Amino acid sequence: MEAFQTYLEFSRVAFRRKAAYRFDVFTQVLANILFLFMWLFIWLGLYQGQNQVVGVSFRTMPSYVLVSQMLQNLHSAGTPLWEIQEQVRTGNIAVEMIRPYHYPTRLLFSDLGSIFFYFLTAVLPLYLVLMFVFQPLRPESLLTWLTFFLSALLGYLIRHNLELTFGLFTFWLIETGGVEDIFYFSVSLFSGSLVPLWFFPAWLGKLARLLPFQGIYFIPNSIFIGDLKGPAALASLFLQLGWVILTRLLLSFVWKQATKKIVIQGG
Amino acid sequence: MFRLLARSIRLYLSMVAFSIRAQLEYRYAFVMNILGWAMNYAGTAVTMWVLLYSFQAIQGWTYWELLFLFALSVLSWGLCIIFFFHFRSLDQYILNGTFDRFLVRPIHPFLHFMASKFDVGAFGHLLFSIIAFILAYHKLALSWTLLRWLIFFAALLGGVLIQGGILIFISALAFWTTRSESFYWVIMFPAANLLNYPLSIYPKGFQWFITFILPYAFINYLPALFLLGKADPTYSAVLGLFSLPVGMVFFTICLSLWLKGLNHYQSTGS
Helix, strand or coil: CHHHHHHHHHHHHHHHHHHCCHHHHHHHHHHHHHHHHHHHHHHHHHHCCCCEECCEECCHHHHHHHHHHHHHHHHCCCCCHHHHHHHHHHCCHHHHHCCCCCHHHHHHHHHHHHHHHHHHHHHHHHHHHHHHHHCCCCCCCHHHHHHHHHHHHHHHHHHHHHHHHHHHCHHHHCCCCCHHHHHHHHHHHCCCCCCCHHHCCHHHHHHHHHCHHHHCCHHHHHHHCCCCCHHHHHHHHHHHHHHHHHHHHHHHHHHHHHHHCCCCCCC | CHHHHHHHHHHHHHHHHHHHHHHHCCHHHHHHHHHHHHHHHHHHHHHHHHHHHCCCEECCEEHHHHHHHHHHHHHHHHHHHHHHHHHHHHHHHHHHCHHHHHHCCCCCHHHHHHHCCCCCHHHHHHHHHHHHHHHHHHHCCCCCCHHHHHHHHHHHHHHHHHHHHHHHHHHHHHHHHCCCHHHHHHHHHHHHHHCCCCHHHCCHHHHHHHHHHCCHHHCCHHHHHHHHCCCCCCCCHHHHHHHHHHHHHHHHHHHHHHHHHHHHCCCCCC
């Protein structure tokens, strides 16, 4: 319990630090609105008046884009991969290692603090307005809302674990170009963040469902638009939970190996 | 006048050569920087393919036509960043006071600042876009006459000037507001992404803005209409022939704004 209190303090600090850079939040929101509209028009152009394509009705797409962009927006408030790589490369991470906490957990709490700030000041007001104006498909019952929130949180945990694990690979690589590209490509394609898995070629869809990335956006998005409900939604939550545990174990393992493998490059 | 220009160009080239040699010191980073960009764009191209898999076309544009559109914009952007990409971070130079050193050398500050950086990542853009272009050219079974190739290269040059113009414009804002990098992320980064798809999917007002105010449509959409022989419900494909003149005019306007800002500039005194 005491440990939890300590970690929570990091969330509070991160929250306050974000508040000091409000202009950045503003520019980010502006860029995100542009991307939101871009994807709405792309789907409009793809459907071109058809009601249904491969069994997916057009009405679900604006809602899917909205919720997907909202989650991506929130995730962007966390520590990005390049910053972790930079920490390792500059050796600043050594300072984190001698401190009396578990670095991956500390980082998670900091990021949750940043995300919470971003949620309150930017995402919540913006998307309340959008939901009010566009009236997209959205959860109708309180239970669905709660399921969605839980699923979104699990999705973020998967992403966080993977992002940090990829970032820690820097310990072995020294030069990290390429790792970033693989990570961002996987997160953007296999997670269904832009193109839902329904539209994938069959073989690629099968592959995507075997990977952890679908838990980041595709599952919470599908719950939000009402495509996943009842027992299927529950099963998906357990699948996400399984990925959270697995990726967390992987992260802990990589972190442990990393602490043993410190290369001091010059001074 | 002519000798001054020749001397400036010689100076520019030798400064670029130094910059490349400096980056070649770190050979692995040099290669990965280039491959990284190419992979990044390849990722977007794959995502587009998946996007179109179930639909076959977006507003009448098939995958290979879309790839042509994409390749054209990346190609001109790649050429553009060789010269102008670092203009977006002029605010950093001004805030750190490092911009002042560009003012005291016996070479024009604009040219000196332009030559001060050369990002090898540009080769990654070129690598991807040339491969994508060849693929699209082949798959669409195009066979251009010399005139068409000339139109293509004129459009390419026009695209470089338009995007360079916008970067210089964004950079000029730093003289007055001491901010420029964040304008890049708000204006240019999303705009470049928007134009990876045919302009006709967007609302009319936006199409008009992107054609006549911020002439992004002249970089890839309008030339692609002409070169691929496609039709747009609003704009004539003939407009695609005007990329170069539009680029020249737009670039001149942005450059004069930058020079005006330079006169207005007072060091932050740090």
